[in-house]
Amino acid sequence: MSMEYHEEDVPHVLAVDDNLIDRKLIEKLLKTSSCRVTTAENGMRALEYLGLRENHQEDHFNGNVLKVNMIITDYCMPGMTGYELLQKIKESSVLKDVPVVIMSSENIQTRINECLEKGAQTFMLKPLKLSDVKKLRHQLTNVN
Template sequence: MESSSSSSKGFMANVEQPHVLAVDDSLVDRKLIEKLLTNLSCKVTTAENGASALEFLGLGDQHNSLESNVSNSKVNLVITDYCMPGMTGYELLKKIKESSIMKEVPVVIMSSENVPTRINKCLEEGAQMFMLKPLKQSDMKKLRYHLMNCSS
C-alpha cells in the first residue's frame, strides 16, 4: 500500500519515521547516504567518525551523563563506513553491540573494498548487513526491510 507521494502516509503509516545514524568520514558519501535514506522517508542524522557517533548514541566517554539523552535520539539503524580514521566501522559495531542499551539496534557496515574476511568478521560480530559502496537506491530498499522490522 505504498504511495508514490512522499507523504508520511504510505508504508510507514503505523510507525514513527525511522531514524538512521549514518557514519562516514567522507562528506560526499554522507550526503549520498542521507539523500538515499531521505527518499525512503527516513530521518537521518550524520556523523563524520566513530567517536561522534558514539557521542550521539550516548556511548561516548562520559556516557553515564548522556544515557538519559538516548531516548531523545532513539536510532532505529546505524549505517557506518568500515574504513575511517581513529575508529573503524568494525570497532564502532563492537562498541554498539557491547552496550546494554544499544545492542539491539541493527548496524549495517559499508565499504568500497570487497574483502570476504572483513565482511565475515563484521557479520560474526553482529552486523545486520555488509554493503559495497557506492550505495544505490536499490541497496536502500533492502535496508527498508530491516527498518520496518525494527521500528514496528
C-alpha cells in the same frame, strides 16, 4: 526543524562516514526512502551522539539512543573503524539491539565475515544504490 509527518512512524538512521560526498549520498538515499537521518563524520562523533563516550559509562545516556532505529557506518574511517564502532555498540546493554549496517568500497570476505560475526545486520558495498537502501528500509519496517 518541525516535521509534518509523525516522527515516530519514520525510522531514524544514524549514518557515519568520514567522506562528505559519501555521507551526503547516503543521507539523500535514506531521505528518498522516507527515513529521518542524522549524520556523523566519524565513530567518536557517532558515540557522542548516542551518549556512549569513551570515559562515560551507560549512566550518561541521552535520549537519542531510543530514537535511533538503525546505524549505517563506513568500515574505513580514521581514528575508529566501522568495525570498532560496531564492537562498542554491541558491547552496550542499551544499544546492542540497534541494527548496524557496515558499508565498504572494498569487497574483502574476511572483513565482511568479521563484521557479521560481531553482530552486524548486513554488509553493503559502496557506492550504495537506492535499491540497497530500499532493502534496508524494508528490513526496518519488518523489525518495528
